[in-house]
Amino acid sequence: MRGSVLVVDDEPAIREVVTLNLEAEGFEVVSDEDVAGALAAFASGEFVLAILDVMLPDGDGFELARAIRDLSDVPIMFLSARDTDVDKAVGLGVGGDDYMTKPFSPVELVARVKAHLRRYAGGAGAATARDASRESVIEAGPVHIDLARRKVAVCGAEVELTAKEFDILCLLAEHPGRVYTKAEIYEKVWDEESFGDLSTVQVHIRRLRTKIEEHPDEPRLVSTVWGIGYRFEEVS
Numbered sequence: 001m002r003g004s005v006l007v008v009d010d011e012p013a014i015r016e017v018v019t020l021n022l023e024a025e026g027f028e029v030v031s032d033e034d035v036a037g038a039l040a041a042f043a044s045g046e047f048v049l050a051i052l053d054v055m056l057p058d059g060d061g062f063e064l065a066r067a068i069r070d071l072s073d074v075p076i077m078f079l080s081a082r083d084t085d086v087d088k089a090v091g092l093g094v095g096g097d098d099y100m101t102k103p104f105s106p107v108e109l110v111a112r113v114k115a116h117l118r119r120y121a122g123g124a125g126a127a128t129a130r131d132a133s134r135e136s137v138i139e140a141g142p143v144h145i146d147l148a149r150r151k152v153a154v155c156g157a158e159v160e161l162t163a164k165e166f167d168i169l170c171l172l173a174e175h176p177g178r179v180y181t182k183a184e185i186y187e188k189v190w191d192e193e194s195f196g197d198l199s200t201v202q203v204h205i206r207r208l209r210t211k212i213e214e215h216p217d218e219p220r221l222v223s224t225v226w227g228i229g230y231r232f233e234e235v236s
Contacts, residue, residue: 003048005113007031008038008064009079010057014102018051018079021106022113035059039067047074048117051109052096054080054087062094069095075116079104088203092162099200115192140173141221141235143212154212164189165208168201172222172232181229205230 002025007018010033019029030045032038034057042050050068052061065076075098078091083101091099097116100109138145144153150166152159161169167189172180180188182198190200209216223233 002026002028002117004028004030004045006038006042006045006047006050008033008035008051008056008061009053010034010055011053014053014079017106018109021110025110025114027113033057035064035067038064042068042071047072048120049075049077049113051077051079051113054078054082054091062090065091065094065096075120077112077116079109085199085203085206088199089207092164092200092203093207097164099203111192115190119191138170138173140176140232143169143173143221145170145173152212159211161208161211162204164204165211168204169208169212169222169232172230176232176234179225179229179231185229 005022005027007015007022007029008031009015009018012033015031015033019031022029030041030047032041036058038050038052050065052064054061056064061078061080065078068074068076076096077098077100078088078096079100079102080087080091081102088099098112100112136146136148138147142155144156146152147170150163152161152166152169168185171185171188172178182201185201186198187193205222206216209219209222213219213221221233221235223231225231
């Protein structure tokens with residue numbers, strides 16, 4: 001048994017498809033249709049990951065994710081018909097690790113679940129091992145990155161980055177001037193093959209800019225190379 005996954009969706013057919021595919025991979029699945037039931041289930045059980053719909057009868061998946069994140073740091077994936085960049089940004093902002101839209105590929109869903117659990121199982125030890133092989137600090141213009149402590153400061157003021165935002169920043173800042181495609185960023189940071197929908201990378205880049213750029217709409221540090229990807233500018 002690979003552990004228990006909480007699946008929350010008000011559509012029985014979606015719960016059934018997700019459950020069947022995860023159980024086929026050796027997971028135990030606990031499913032519910034609303035926020036209240038999901039919170040009760042989460043409080044009384046031990047889960048390795050949660051898959052949440054956004055639109056639920058008694059609330060939404062965003063508030064549910066906030067509540068879960070207050071209790072645990074397990075990976076949270078959103079599975080929703082709401083597909084705007086704003087929805088994705090909100091989902092990632094409240095503590096989500098991934099955001100898939102419906103209709104979805106069950107094969108892709110299972111692959112993403114496995115990838116998140118591999119990273120989660122590695123935990124801080126894996127991150128520390130990776131960081132130990134790097135220089136301990138990156139100084140890039142106004143940005144100070146402490147790899148060992150996974151801390152970032154801009155103009156001397158510490159900023160709070162999510163794990164993915166930190167890893168994207170490190171990837172780009174370690175190689176200033178180099179252009180990374182969205183697919184390369186996804187594969188290196190998420191540690192899995194990209195499946196075509198790379199809007200998650202765009203959302204994370206946008207949120208990263210709001211935290212490290214003086215003018216996020218006119219980025220000076222993380223620039224867009226149109227039609228290709230992103231690069232960290234060489235600044236002194």
